[in-house]
Amino acid sequence: xxxxxxxxxxxxxxxxxxxxNAEYRHLIAECSETAAAGAPGQFFQLLCPQxxxxxxxxxxxxxIYGTSLADRKLEFLYKxxxxxxxxxxxxxxxxxxxxxxxxxxxxxxxxxWRHLVAVGRGAGLATLAPLARVARQQGxxxxxxxxxxxxxxVVSVDLFRSQGAEVIVVTDSEAxxxxxxxxxxxxxxxAERRCDAFFTCGSSRLLQVQQRLGHTLGIPGQVAMEQxxxxxxxxxxxxxxxxxxxxxxxxxxxxxxxxxxxxxxALP
Amino acid sequence: MSRVTAVDLxxxxxxxxxxxxxxPASGTxxxxxxxxxxxxxxxxxxxxxxxxxxxxxxxxxxxxERPGSLINxxxxxxxxxxxxxxxxxxxxxxxxxxxxxxxxxxxxDGFAGLxxxxxxPGVAAIEANISCPNIEEDGNGFAMRPESTAHVTExxxxxxxxxxxxxxxxxxxxxxxxxxxxxxxxxxAVVVANTIxxxxxxxxxxxxxxxxxxxxxxxxxxxxxxxxxxxxCAKVIRIPIIxxxxxxxADDAAxxxxxxxxxxQVGTATFIQPTAITDIVDGLEAFCMHxxxxxxxxxTRGVIIEEADEPDLAWLNPPT
Numbered sequence: 022x023x024x025x026x027x028x029x030x031x032x033x034x035x036x037x038x039x040x041x042n043a044e045y046r047h048l049i050a051e052c053s054e055t056a057a058a059g060a061p062g063q064f065f066q067l068l069c070p071q072x073x074x075x076x077x078x079x080x081x082x083x084x085i086y087g088t089s090l091a092d093r094k095l096e097f098l099y100k101x102x103x104x105x106x107x108x109x110x111x112x113x114x115x116x117x118x119x120x121x122x123x124x125x126x127x128x129x130x131x132x133x134w135r136h137l138v139a140v141g142r143g144a145g146l147a148t149l150a151p152l153a154r155v156a157r158q159q160g161x162x163x164x165x166x167x168x169x170x171x172x173x174x175v176v177s178v179d180l181f182r183s184q185g186a187e188v189i190v191v192t193d194s195e196a197x198x199x200x201x202x203x204x205x206x207x208x209x210x211x212a213e214r215r216c217d218a219f220f221t222c223g224s225s226r227l228l229q230v231q232q233r234l235g236h237t238l239g240i241p242g243q244v245a246m247e248q249x250x251x252x253x254x255x256x257x258x259x260x261x262x263x264x265x266x267x268x269x270x271x272x273x274x275x276x277x278x279x280x281x282x283x284x285x286x287a288l289p
Numbered sequence: 290m291s292r293v294t295a296v297d298l299x300x301x302x303x304x305x306x307x308x309x310x311x312x313p314a315s316g317t318x319x320x321x322x323x324x325x326x327x328x329x330x331x332x333x334x335x336x337x338x339x340x341x342x343x344x345x346x347x348x349x350x351x352x353x354e355r356p357g358s359l360i361n362x363x364x365x366x367x368x369x370x371x372x373x374x375x376x377x378x379x380x381x382x383x384x385x386x387x388x389x390x391x392x393x394x395x396x397x398d399g400f401a402g403l404x405x406x407x408x409x410p411g412v413a414a415i416e417a418n419i420s421c422p423n424i425e426e427d428g429n430g431f432a433m434r435p436e437s438t439a440h441v442t443e444x445x446x447x448x449x450x451x452x453x454x455x456x457x458x459x460x461x462x463x464x465x466x467x468x469x470x471x472x473x474x475x476x477x478a479v480v481v482a483n484t485i486x487x488x489x490x491x492x493x494x495x496x497x498x499x500x501x502x503x504x505x506x507x508x509x510x511x512x513x514x515x516x517x518x519x520x521x522c523a524k525v526i527r528i529p530i531i532x533x534x535x536x537x538x539a540d541d542a543a544x545x546x547x548x549x550x551x552x553x554q555v556g557t558a559t560f561i562q563p564t565a566i567t568d569i570v571d572g573l574e575a576f577c578m579h580x581x582x583x584x585x586x587x588x589t590r591g592v593i594i595e596e597a598d599e600p601d602l603a604w605l606n607p608p609t
Contacts, residue, residue: 024327024329024330026324026325026326026327027324027325028324028325028563029325030325030562030563030564068561076356076357077354078354078355078356078357078358078359078508078561079352079354079359079560079561080560080561121325121563249349249350249352251352251359251361251560252317252559252560253560254319254321254322254324254325254563255319255320255321256316256317256318256319256321256322256337256559256560257316257317257351257352257361257363257560258346258351258363258366259349259350259351259352259361259363261346261349261351261366272345272346272366277321
């Protein structure tokens with residue numbers, strides 16, 4: 022039987038790569054079916070173009086912002102922060118981008134869950150976005166709590182709302198993003214029976230709020246974690262983090278054991 | 290016009306026949322790569338280094354990139370021998386690709402014991418990673434010096450009848466003597482080489498970029514250095530050399546074979562291109578076809594060193 026890879030490295034064609042606000046860019050690319058089959062919470066390793074004066078050598082991990090199997094499309098939402106993302110920012114429609122994926126273990130939706138709560142901050146919102154689409158397809162309600170420095174830096178609110186999700190925005194500039202206020206909001210959702218599970222990414226403080234609530238009130242959850250990566254395939258062991266598994270500290274690879282982990286096992 | 294219509298890619302390394310001369314380098318390969326790479330097309334499998342003790346690995350950060358290169362200080366996290374025998378070995382038995390098991394230990398006796406225990410059905414060869422820090426040699430790898438290389442290789446040779454590959458370090462000042470010591474002590478092949486000891490400092494924080502302070506440099510940047518060491522070793526030993534250092538393309542592999550390698554290992558390149566190994570197999574075949582070379586083994590030691598032409602200065606002193 023001929024070998025058929027489940028993970029591909031290929032040249033995708035850029036369809037669009039546009040600013041969303043002062044910090045974030047939205048990249049859409051056309052790719053193979055295998056790549057477009059990426060699931061929420063999974064990621065790709067991108068071989069970024071070289072910006073002037075910089076030579077990023079390794080691929081850069083980037084969580085999936087959206088996929089469309091029918092159109093063979095893949096979307097990423099990224100913040101320009103380093104040599105890799107400065108390189109990505111150079112891409113224009115028609116250019117090629119070397120993508121490798123889909124990688125890692127994504128979010129798991131229990132069919133018994135009817136109401137999900139997504140809590141994200143910064144680029145973490147991009148990772149949670151594909152959940153909104155899948156939840157909608159499965160007739161599951163989503164409430165999203167989005168945290169950012171300022172209201173103009175919140176991303177993917179429209180995407181969530183277009184999928185029928187309610188979005189609550191908290192910001193540093195309005196002094197609404199502190200753990201106490203987020204806990205108050207989450208307790209309100211729980212009291213209204215609108216929280217069967219937590220899904221979170223992008224903030225250690227918000228992770229701890231959910232862990233506390235989850236532990237006290239018996240609510241399960243999942244967290245998508247980040248770590249510096251080299252291979253992305255579980256070979257090099259550079260992206261390890263510690264996890265608390267039934268009282269034992271266990272080292273796991275974010276790239277291949279995750280990047281989505283059980284909410285309660287993650288250590289901030 | 291090329292006359293060669295099929296290239297024989299097979300090679301024999303210290304008694305072990307491989308379908309082609311391209312295999313992964315230890316530490317840059319694991320079971321999960323089977324999602325992206327056709328494992329039935331590799332020359333061999335080479336495992337991540339196994340130690341007897343459970344090892345957590347080094348503090349983070351464990352890698353930092355530099356132009357054309359990667360510095361790593363992973364620290365050989367290891368789940369020990371039982372985990373390898375129960376979990377890893379059965380996975381690789383599903384393929385008819387030979388399995389080379391990389392081992393490390395702090396002492397020569399430790400190396401010998403581990404080699405004996407891992408000389409199991411389904412294991413085709415032992416690769417002794419004697420290029421890592423150890424306690425007997427005061428923080429240096431065994432392969433830093435010819436004497437310690439001979440010592441550990443003799444112990445290993447007595448412990449296993451499997452083909453024994455010894456992986457050398459490029460950090461020694463006397464690679465040819467170390468290679469000669471390994472050959473004399475009974476190694477069936479040497480792997481030249483491991484990573485180059487190196488360092489990087491973060492200019493924002495003034496701190497080292499790696500949790501371990503120093504690490505091993507790999508990637509295309511190190512290729513000319515290790516290629517030179519393969520060439521030097523080939524001049525003094527007859528056992529096969531497996532070239533390893535910055536190989537990312539079939540041209541790199543061909544260059545290593547011309548310098549003296551009988552096979553090559555591909556490491557860091559797999560992090561950038563997961564199909565690098567099979568791409569290099571295809572590329573080597575095309576290279577040989579194009580150059581009318583019927584057997585890939587014809588490349589080994591094929592570098593042409595012209596005798597230095599003495600300039601003819603006789604005309605300066607015409608006979609009288």
